[in-house]
Amino acid sequence: MSADLDCVELPRSALLRSVRRHIGLSFLSHPSAYAVGVCVVSLLSMATTLIVPRLLDPVAFGSFALLGTLFQYAARADLGLSQLADRDLARAGATDAGAAAARGIALLRASWALGLLAIVILTPLAVAGAVASGRFAPGDAALAVVAGVLGMVAHAPTSLYRATSQHWDFALLALLQQASLTAPRLAGLLIGGVTGCFAALLLCSGLLALAFAHPGHALAWRLPVVLPMVRAALPLFVFNGFWLVAVTANRWIAALLSAPDQLGLFAFGANLALVGLTIVGAVAQVRYPKLLGAMARAPEGRSDLLAGELRRVSLVLAAGALAAIPVTAPLIALLFPGYEAAAGATVWLALACLPLGAVAWVVPMALVLTDAPLREAVRVFGPTLVLLAAAMTAGDALAGIAGQGLACAATGLFLFVGLAGIFRRAGILSPQAARRAVATQAVLLGLLALAAALWLHGAAPGATGSIPVPSGEASR
Incomplete structure (x- = not known):
């Protein structure tokens, strides 16, 4: 993450400001904190993946694997905006911090717009696919898609903080999102099987999006602004x-x-x-x-x-x-x-x-x-x-x-x-x-x-x- 963007500050949610003010965690401001933290959390997430087969028989695991792939596809519903953020915010921040901040807000609003559109379009398609294939339950398909899309929206501010070198904000949110794929997923499996797993992922993704992704921007986007971004990122x-x-x-x-x-x-x-x-x-x-x-x-x-x-x-x-x-x-x-x-x-x-x-x-x-x-x-x-x-x-x-x-x-x-x-x-x-x-x-x-x-x-x-x-x- 470039030091050239240290002067660029994107707005923080109320919860993020409160955490920084009252809890501190100042060590997260160091770039190495994320590198160390993500290694630990990624290993935990991988361990979770290895534990899942011990909780499910092969038939249920087949459904779980397909639904997990649906979740991954839905999490890419930003159509490349996170990669576009790396390019655009670096260019804008090098010359104009205000322009970079404005561009970041526009990208966040576009993420919400694409997220809402993806839920409307992808959910019925996933349900129809479940009915046609018979490989997984329609309700589970809907849970996986909505959870993935909300995960994408929750990740939007994280990618913006990464692009503007707001190390503390980026590290905290990225580690929280990685952690949501570990204990909550296992707890959902233990309580409700495959359905419980994706319900837990939906709950975690939704809470992270509401807490940190500025949900007030969900209806503040404008189509003439979103379309050029999508064309550039496609x-x-x-x-x-x-x-x-x-x-x-x-x-x-x-x-x-x-x-x-x-x-x-x-x-x-x-x-x-x-x-x-x-x-x-x-x-x-x-x-x-x-x-x-x-x-x-x-x-x-x-x-x-x-x-x-x-x-x-x-x-x-x-x-x-x-x-x-x-x-x-x-x-x-x-x-x-x-x-x-x-x-x-x-x-x-x-x-x-x-x-x-x-x-x-x-x-x-x-x-x-x-x-x-x-x-x-x-x-x-x-x-x-x-x-x-x-x-x-x-x-x-x-x-x-x-x-x-x-x-x-x-x-x-x-x-x-x-x-x-x-x-x-x-x-x-x-x-x-x-x-x-x-x-x-x-x-x-x-x-x-x-x-x-x-x-x-x-x-x-x-x-x-x-x-x-x-x-x-x-x-x-």
């Missing part, structure tokens, strides 16, 4: 949205291909993989600004710099995936009784983290460095999603949910090729460096796939969850 939203869909679409495809219990088993492995990708993405948020700075200082060496970064990340991820192959089934049997039949699919999904983790490491840089994020998003992510659907269908026909997991790994490599293409077209990676990066990924993934196939084929039934592998299915 390319950023599409790129980020496509990436989110790329790493979550496998659950929806599995829902079309598998019986409810098999969906739950596949979603279990997919959630474990997503935890790994989330960790990689969180670390990348700290790393990639340094890489961008190094590239700016030495543009002639940026191809070698990025290629070296991709090579090191790929080797680390490959080592992690290799270590996961022999321990996945025993750990599932030990920690998640009832999910032993997910062992085969989980191994293949762990291998998918090699190419997808490398993409997660540098995808924020791709968004910053490309001049045409909208065109690149459609060009790269569109074919990837089509291939994922086709490959998972073929994999399911051959080996059930384990085949679906293998398809995810293969499609991840295809996505990595597309990302390398973005950097090559932007002039960041030379053609030779791009080919070497792809070849490295292909060789590592091929070796890992061979190791996984040999292990799963030779493992005794008891070592892989008391089921034959690689099919990974108890029944179809």
